[in-house]
Amino acid sequence: xxxxxxxxxxxxxxxxxxxxxxxxxxxxxxxxxxxxxxxxxxxxxxxxxxxxxxxxxxxxxxxxxxxxxxxxxxxxxxxxxxxxxxxxxxxxxxxxxxxxxxxxxxxxxxxxxxxxxxxxxxxxxxxxxxxxxxxxxxxxxxxxxxxxxxxxxxxxxxxxxxxxxxxxxxxxxxxxxxxxxxxxxxxxxxxxxxxxxxxxxxxxxxxxxxxxxxxxxxxxxxxxxxxxxxxxxxxxxxxxxxxxxxxxxxxxxxxxxxxxxxxxxxxxxxxxxxxxxxxxxxxxxxxxxxxxxxxxxxxxxxxxxxxxxxxxxxxxxxxxx
Amino acid sequence: xxxxxxxxxxxxxxxxxxxxxxxxxxxxxxxxxxxxxxxxxxxxxxxxxxxxxxxxxxxxxxxxxxxxxxxxxxxxxxxxxxxxxxxxxxxxxxxxxxxxxxxxxxxxxxxxxxxxxxxxxxxxxxxxxxxxxxxxxxxxxxxxxxxxxxxxxxxxxxxxxxxxxxxxxxxxxxxxxxxxxxxxxxxxxxxxxxxxxxxxxxxxxxxxxxxxxxxxxxxxxxxxxxxxxxxxxxxxxxxxxxxxxxxxxxxxxxxxxxxxxxxxxxxxxxxxxxxxxxxxxxxxxxxxxxxxxxxxxxxxxxxxxxxxxxxxxxxxxxxxxxxxxxxxxxxxxxxxxxxxxxxxxxxxxxxxxxxxxxxxxxxxxxxxxxxxxxxxxxxxxxxxxxxxxxxxxxxxxxxxxxxxxxxxxxxxxxxxxxxxxxxxxxxxxxxxxxxxxxxxxxxxxxxxxxxxxxxxxxxxxxxxxxxxxxxxxxxxxxxxxxxxxxxxxxxxxxxxxxxxxxxxxxxxxxxxxxxxxxxxxxxxxxxxxxxxxxxxxxxxxxxxxxxxxxxxxxxxxxxxxxxxxxxxxxxxxxxxxxxxxxxxxxx
Numbered sequence: 001x002x003x004x005x006x007x008x009x010x011x012x013x014x015x016x017x018x019x020x021x022x023x024x025x026x027x028x029x030x031x032x033x034x035x036x037x038x039x040x041x042x043x044x045x046x047x048x049x050x051x052x053x054x055x056x057x058x059x060x061x062x063x064x065x066x067x068x069x070x071x072x073x074x075x076x077x078x079x080x081x082x083x084x085x086x087x088x089x090x091x092x093x094x095x096x097x098x099x100x101x102x103x104x105x106x107x108x109x110x111x112x113x114x115x116x117x118x119x120x121x122x123x124x125x126x127x128x129x130x131x132x133x134x135x136x137x138x139x140x141x142x143x144x145x146x147x148x149x150x151x152x153x154x155x156x157x158x159x160x161x162x163x164x165x166x167x168x169x170x171x172x173x174x175x176x177x178x179x180x181x182x183x184x185x186x187x188x189x190x191x192x193x194x195x196x197x198x199x200x201x202x203x204x205x206x207x208x209x210x211x212x213x214x215x216x217x218x219x220x221x222x223x224x225x226x227x228x229x230x231x232x233x234x235x236x237x238x239x240x241x242x243x244x245x246x247x248x249x250x251x252x253x254x255x256x257x258x259x260x261x262x263x264x265x266x267x268x269x270x271x272x273x274x275x276x277x278x279x280x281x282x283x284x285x286x287x288x289x290x291x292x293x294x295x296x297x298x299x300x301x302x303x304x305x306x307x308x309x310x311x312x313x314x315x316x317x318x319x320x321x
Numbered sequence: 322x323x324x325x326x327x328x329x330x331x332x333x334x335x336x337x338x339x340x341x342x343x344x345x346x347x348x349x350x351x352x353x354x355x356x357x358x359x360x361x362x363x364x365x366x367x368x369x370x371x372x373x374x375x376x377x378x379x380x381x382x383x384x385x386x387x388x389x390x391x392x393x394x395x396x397x398x399x400x401x402x403x404x405x406x407x408x409x410x411x412x413x414x415x416x417x418x419x420x421x422x423x424x425x426x427x428x429x430x431x432x433x434x435x436x437x438x439x440x441x442x443x444x445x446x447x448x449x450x451x452x453x454x455x456x457x458x459x460x461x462x463x464x465x466x467x468x469x470x471x472x473x474x475x476x477x478x479x480x481x482x483x484x485x486x487x488x489x490x491x492x493x494x495x496x497x498x499x500x501x502x503x504x505x506x507x508x509x510x511x512x513x514x515x516x517x518x519x520x521x522x523x524x525x526x527x528x529x530x531x532x533x534x535x536x537x538x539x540x541x542x543x544x545x546x547x548x549x550x551x552x553x554x555x556x557x558x559x560x561x562x563x564x565x566x567x568x569x570x571x572x573x574x575x576x577x578x579x580x581x582x583x584x585x586x587x588x589x590x591x592x593x594x595x596x597x598x599x600x601x602x603x604x605x606x607x608x609x610x611x612x613x614x615x616x617x618x619x620x621x622x623x624x625x626x627x628x629x630x631x632x633x634x635x636x637x638x639x640x641x642x643x644x645x646x647x648x649x650x651x652x653x654x655x656x657x658x659x660x661x662x663x664x665x666x667x668x669x670x671x672x673x674x675x676x677x678x679x680x681x682x683x684x685x686x687x688x689x690x691x692x693x694x695x696x697x698x699x700x701x702x703x704x705x706x707x708x709x710x711x712x713x714x715x716x717x718x719x720x721x722x723x724x725x726x727x728x729x730x731x732x733x734x735x736x737x738x739x740x741x742x743x744x745x746x747x748x749x750x751x752x753x754x755x756x757x758x759x760x761x762x763x764x765x766x767x768x769x770x771x772x773x774x775x776x777x778x779x780x781x782x783x784x785x786x787x788x789x790x791x792x793x794x795x796x797x798x799x800x801x802x803x804x805x806x807x808x809x810x811x812x813x814x815x816x817x818x819x820x821x822x823x824x825x826x827x828x829x830x831x832x833x834x835x836x837x838x839x840x841x842x843x844x845x846x847x848x849x850x851x852x853x854x855x856x857x858x859x860x861x862x863x864x865x866x867x868x869x870x871x872x873x874x875x876x877x878x879x880x881x882x883x884x885x886x887x888x889x890x891x892x893x894x895x896x897x898x899x900x901x902x903x904x905x906x907x908x
Contacts, residue, residue: 102763102821104386138819140732140761141555142380143389147763155382163380166556167526167545186542204829205814205856224815224876228805262823 044175049194049244053277057081058319060276062285065321067271069114069251076247076275077122079319086245087126087193094191095119095159096243098198098214099135099150101260102143108252108267109260111199113149115249115273119197120157128193131159135217136169136185138260162187169220176236178229183220188241196243196279200250200272200286202258206230207297208287209259211246211279212238235302238279242308246282248274250289280309281316347648351657354644358439362446369398369443373511374552376729378766388781390769394419396726398443398503399772401426404483404591405504405722408490408497409773412719417774427598434602435595438585439624439641444502445585445592449624451574452581459579468580469623471636473671475580475587476626480672483590485684493715494688494746495773498722500590505570508725508749512560512738513567519553560728561737561754585641586626596638600670606635606647606657608665613654619646629655634667691746701896703886704742706753706795706867709760710768710779713892720775723749727767727776733758735869736767751776753794755869755885760794762821762868786866795867796889796898797826797860804882806855810836814856816871816883826864827871829856862889862898 053059061079063072077083087093097111105113116133123131133154137144141164145151154161162168169183188194198214205227206213215237216223226233250272254261261267270289276282280303284294294300300311310316346352376395399405400419403426410416426437438445452460460468486497498504526541533541549555576583585592606629613631620630622645627636629646631654647655692698697714708727711717728736728751735758738749751767753760765784768776784792797816805811820827834855838848860883867885875881889898 102761140378140764142378142732143761143764146380146382146389149386151380151382161382162546163549163555165542165545165549167523167530168542170530204817205812222876222878224874227813227815227818227876228811230812257823257825259818260821262821266823 040173040175040181042173045172046174046240046242047189047194048242049191050242050277051086051244054081054085055317057085057317059278059316060281060285060313061274061319061321063273063275063321064271069112069249069273070118072251072271072273073115073118073247073249073275074122075321076273077119077245079321080245080275080277083122083126086195087123087128089127090129091127091192092130092132092190093123093128093193093195094132094134094188095123095154095195095197096188096214096217097133097135097150097249098217099141099144099148100138100217102139102147103261104147105149105252106264106267107261108199108201108254109258109262110144110148110150111197112249112251113153115197115247115251116150117153117157119195119247120154120159123195124158132162132187132191133159134162134164134185134187136164136220137217164220166220174236174240176232176239178232179226179236179240184218185220188218193244194241195245195247196241197247197249199253200248200274200289201254201261202256202290204258206234206299208283208290208292210248210283210286212283212299212303215241231298231302234299235306235308238299238303238308239306243279246274246276246279248276248282248286250274250286253289255290276316278309278313278316280304280311281313284311284313345651345653347650351644351647355648358643361440362449365441366443366446369506370510372397373507373515373729376511376726376770377554378730378732378764379550379554389764389766391730391766395730396724396770396772397422399507399722399724399726402501402503402591403427404501404594405495405498405724405773407487407594408495408722409720411487411490412493412495413716417720417772419772426595430595430598431601431603433604434599434637434640434642435592435625436642437595438589438592439643442502442585442591444506445582445589445641447506447574448577448582448584452577455575455578457578460581465581466617466620469620469626470630471626471628471633471639472586476639477672477676478587479589479593480596480670481676481680482588483593484677485680485687486590488681488684489688490719492685492688494691494718495720495722496688496718496746497590498724499749500588501722501724502584502589502591504722504724505573507729508723508738509566509570511729512725513563513570515553516558516560516563517567519548519557522548523557554732554734556734558734559757560734561752561757562740563738566738566749582624582626582641585624586639597670599638599640602637604642604657604659605637605661605663605666606640606655607661608635609654609656610665612652614652616651618649618651619655622646622649628667634665636667636671638670688746691744694744697744701887702742702744703888704752704754705739705747706755706869706885706887707890707892708736708751708753708767708776709784709792709794710765710777711775711794711892712777713894717775717892718746718750720773721750722773722775724772725749725751726770726772727751730766730770731758732764732766733761735760753869753885755872756881757873759819759869759871759873760867762870790891791822791866793866793889793891795869795885795887796862796865797867797869797871797883797885799858799860800880800882800884803877803880804858805877806857807882810834810853810855812853812855813876814858815874815876817856817858819870819874821868821870822864822866824864826861826866827858828861829858831856858883863901865889 061076063076066072101109103109168186172184200210203209254267256266294311304311372395400422403423406420406423529541610631624643625639625641627639736751737754739752768778801807805813817827836853869885871883
């Protein structure tokens with residue numbers, strides 16, 4: 001039996017439309033193949049939170065003449081002109097301590113919670129709208145945040161504590177010498193001001209870890225590869241992240257078996273807090289506390305050559321308080 | 322409008338709705354009990370899920386000095402499980418700590434029958450739900466009535482399983498945990514369903530993040546933070562070979578399409594165990610067969626397939642005490658009451674004697690037969706790294722019910738259900754896979770939640786070895802051919818950095834090694850030689866605790882250059898390396 005012409009046209013039309021749609025889809029979504037192993041495309045993305053220098057104030061402050069961590073912190077920041085110099089009214093401020101390890105404050109593997117607490121207070125007093133305390137830990141983060149005492153210190157002073165949830169890492173183009181494109185921790189990317197408050201301690205591979213090396217906590221992904229070229233990695237990270245202010249906690253420092261420590265006898269009370277607008281200089285002075293010289297740390301030389309700061313800390317306006 | 326809503330509520334509650342037949346409504350107390358049961362089922366399923374969500378460490382802002390523990394009885398359902406208690410009693414001769422609570426459930430069953438199955442069991446509620454939501458062409462009207470009649474042949478299976486598992490326990494293995502409903506629920510939902518939902522949510526959140534503006538991103542961050550603090554963890558968890566566990570769950574739920582509550586009626590050994598006690602329950606059913614009109618409304622709603630209809634004897638050991646039959650009966654044939662007449666109740670267990678004896682014998686010989694395979698005595702698998710605080714392997718198998726509480730609670734996703742690493746007998750017992758997650762140095766949560774003492778409740782001082790020998794779960798080894806400083810003249814020692822012991826079990830040797838330059842030499846000559854300074858890592862086996870942090874962080878991604886095997890574990894007197902740990906007093 002023959003089908004009506006109208007029906008035949010309809011069927012042919014439907015088949016033709018499906019074929020057409022398939023062809024259009026294949027054309028628009030066509031994949032040439034091949035793969036791209038070149039460097040990432042697009043401009044370098046960096047985070048520069050610095051404010052300008054001010055000749056009226058010191059560039060590097062070393063507070064030593066006290067045994068109270070909070071008082072040392074306050075004195076160091078005051079010598080740089082006080083927190084109001086760095087924080088504007090209504091700022092969202094992210095504070096980045098070292099909360100890398102599941103260790104108690106006595107082991108000096110994480111930033112001293114008293115220093116964190118004092119910085120949070122100073123930042124709020126200077127008019128900040130919102131303060132975030134966060135880090136991307138090495139050990140299990142809940143445990144690191146709790147046992148370091150930093151969760152408690154931040155909470156008691158009204159700061160928001162953000163845990164490194166996986167979803168908060170997004171890829172950015174660092175375009176450094178060895179670090180090209182890496183997942184980075186977004187809370188540190190979306191801020192008005194960033195304050196780096198590392199702890200000064202021994203590091204078995206890098207020699208010393210303080211301000212610049214603390215930016216390891218910016219990265220997600222498999223950051224264990226960074227050790228193969230640790231000095232250039234640190235320099236790349238410090239190029240990527242330039243904080244408003246660096247406050248190095250050296251109230252108690254780990255002299256051996258860093259960066260994790262674990263033996264109380266490995267740490268020593270040094271009752272020092274360093275504050276600086278120059279993260280290279282802060283490390284150049286900080287490393288002397290564990291018996292290193294700046295010349296022993298290649299990443300300080302790289303930082304100086306890249307213009308991130310100076311390893312010749314004596315050349316800065318220094319205040320000893 | 323309001324009147325219509327009220328009328329609809331009244332209809333739902335069975336108020337004022339004339340029933341077929343006599344047209345009389347059921348007793349108010351029964352109508353109330355049916356609703357009480359529905360609320361109880363919702364509540365206990367919700368509580369189960371809540372406790373499962375809480376089975377994981379989430380830090381808090383309160384202090385930092387106190388010991389880290391889970392502050393809720395997250396393993397509570399397992400402690401109340403008398404089948405677990407009975408298995409471990411037979412295998413070890415003792416009732417371990419919280420399992421004493423299961424006497425409470427036995428008491429409840431002796432008073433009111435298998436109320437646990439119909440009112441409390443979260444797995445039973447899931448089956449109840451799915452046998453209601455899948456009313457396909459297989460399960461309507463007459464077909465449903467037919468399926469809800471007692472099918473003795475298949476309903477006996479659960480008794481045979483229970484008997485076999487109890488005999489297997491007596492001969493040294495709590496393998497029945499494979500079939501315990503609470504264990505199944507924790508394992509399948511905790512290790513499969515929750516991580517899968519997290520995975521899907523994560524991809525959805527990625528899409529929202531990429532497409533959205535600042536507001537969408539903040540909403541995604543807030544949602545993710547909230548879910549990480551309430552339902553799952555900060556990072557995606559992965560579990561070894563869980564595809565099979567989840568496939569079984571989906572399959573067993575799907576069977577509700579053909580036989581309502583197939584699991585509960587046919588397979589559940591806990592249901593069978595409670596059925597034994599339900600035979601002696603004080604509360605039960607009386608039937609007035611003369612009034613029965615064979616309308617079969619009771620069978621349409623029956624959960625346990627326990628013969629509620631007139632003309633046959635009621636099977637109390639099969640009944641879930643859901644009360645649906647009396648609620649549905651239009652002729653007042655069925656009456657639940659205390660100390661009922663047993664005239665219309667099946668007096669004996671409906672078991673075939675030969676099959677009972679055969680399954681008992683099968684259960685008794687299964688474990689010795691499985692151990693002829695080489696996994697325990699002759700060729701212990703190096704991948705069987707047990708959680709810290711685990712008892713010696715034979716006792717471990719006597720205690721471990723494969724409930725997966727330890728795997729769920731592990732904050733680093735380090736513990737996984739074994740596939741066949743620990744033999745067929747050890748399927749789904751916990752093993753540590755350091756490449757996925759290492760054992761966090763100061764963490765003792767797996768022992769805290771273990772309901773049977775397969776992992777003992779150790780303290781931080783015992784684990785870390787404060788004033789004593791630390792607990793070791795294995796030993797790390799270097800593969801010099803793959804290690805960057807050892808074979809490629811490249812600095813690394815991430816392993817040493819993460820080694821948590823003090824002094825560190827990984828120590829480094831400072832050496833200058835020759836390394837060929839990667840760039841060709843001038844005029845096509847061989848590339849020049851350089852000298853590089855590297856630190857070569859070594860393990861001190863007397864200090865290594867086998868936590869696997871080194872293996873986890875080794876940058877040689879696919880097959881790490883440092884790896885942990887079970888040898889040197891504290892719990893074993895034979896799986897050792899060093900002379901000082903060896904003792905032949907125990908085999």
